[in-house]
Amino acid sequence: MTAPRDLVATAIRDALRRAATDRGWTGADVAVDVERPADPGHGDYASTVALKLARPLRKSPREIAEEIRSRVATGDGIAAVEVAGHGFINVRLDTSWLARQVDDIVSAGTDFGRLDALKGQRIQVEFVSANPTGPLTLGNARGGPLGDVLSSLLAFAGAAVTREYYVEDGGTQVKHFGESIAVRYRQLLGENVELSPEGYPADYVKDLAAQIKQRDGDRYRSLSLEEQGKIFAKIGIDWVVEDAQRVMAKLGIRFDEWFRQSSFIESGYFQKTIDDLRRMGRLVDRDGAVWFDAPEMPEDKEGWVVIRSNGDPLYLGTDIAYHRLCLFERGFDKKIDVWGANTHYHLVQMKVALAAFDIDERRWEVVLYQYVRFLNEGVIQRMGKRTGQFLLLEDVLDAVGVDATRFFLLQRSADAPLDFDLELAVQQSNDNPVYYVQYAHARIASIFRTAAERGLTVDGADVSALTSPAELDLVRLCLRFPELVAEVLEHKGVHLFTSYALELAGAFHSFYRDNRVVDEGDVPRSKARLRLVQAVQVALRQTLGLLGVSAPEKM
């Protein structure tokens, strides 16, 4: 089906081209976009192209608009074109054409809004990727729905998407984690040892130590702390990853790949990347460490460490190798990372480093989201596994449910920080806007149940009976879904789907109040309206589907 916006844009584009030829305009070769006017009195779509052409053509916008307007072909969906204001070209759609879209929406079904813009592209979306040193917190979780919905959207646009969780099972934090378990283990064996300042104080570390002691007893007693740490870190990471898989599934997210850092350390790919960088003259040795030389960043004249003086690879070093691996060896056309905003400087470093490998910058994108903070006894706090201050994702899921959690995390723009008050969330979970949307969907399902009880079906519906402003406005709103898909694909603001879902649900609830759908006294109208609400249900289902929120038949 042709999207109305494209239909209108094409018609105006053609009219402009004809006007330019007829009048001998030069410099009129500009992009023609149409938008939805805020005021419905201004029609269904409006173009500001005449305003933009006023200066290059040295003519009044109204004059240009008039030349274009008189050449726009009406019929085929377009009912009327008029010039308004300073030179807006307002277009009104043909209402019978609009009504016919209802049939197209319903028959499109799960394909409604689908695109093939990204067909043939292999895209990896990497998200969450929390340090594997503890259970997932609500802070880690924010990237979950963001990355998941972005992945769904890209797939909806035709891409072959891989959802990837990067498990950083090496490095300093993992070492601290393992040794923290070892300290707790030793304490259980009666030794008088204390956690180091870098250690992890949280209870799950004690639980892990207890599990190890219960299973293996004191067989690690004679090992050094470092040796114990190595063994326990492995056990700990396996436990954390398994737990993360379980909780992510609970959040409705299924990753295609849990990709371990150790895999490319062991394969030698990390070393190969270091060797190549050295050959390219991008590395210098200083103080026993290996530094990436970044003359592009004069304020960081020392460069950045990629291998520590103790020989351990550092975050930046492994991440360079990891990204190179994804973009050059693993066959992804594009990698999109969903990262917390605290990594923004890492992003700057990575851009410089990957440029050294001539990676086309369009092949790598980062979506940064602001941090989640939480309210603890009325005080706002940052979450951190190392501080032992956090709110577990699983606790939130158990308290407020998966749909409400997802919707809550998706409602705000990634650029906006998010404060979370668990007590308030539990108390208000019934007020969560997600139920408003789901209720609209369930209500429509209920209408169909009622219709069936009264012997009415949608079969043979003639949508030309849909002529009232209320009915047509509902169609217009449904038709906005495909436009929104295209917009979000361009700007990545997946939170806009929640706004749209709320708006569509609200429009339906109002319609429902004022317009009886099932009316045995007027079967043709009932059938047409059943078809209409079916289209609304399709649009709602498509939106909720992208958001990963269920669309219940009953609540």
Place this chain on the structure above:
RNA sequence: GGCCCCGUAGCUCAGUGGAUAGAGCAGCAGCCUUCGAAGCUGUUGGUCGGGAGUCCGAAUCUCCCCGGGGUCGCCA
């Protein structure tokens, strides 16, 4: 101090170049013998942090300032 994000109604936030700036919550006044009241209708509420600039047009872009958060480590 450098860099990133934010500042919009009492509160939480949408809107990022178009015409008269929106929603939810909170407040106030109403609506269930009629397809689900987890709903609906009406109403109160704004120097879009401040200033300058660009533009036919700025909440939106640029610059300066103010306020809040983040980050600048041989942590990730």
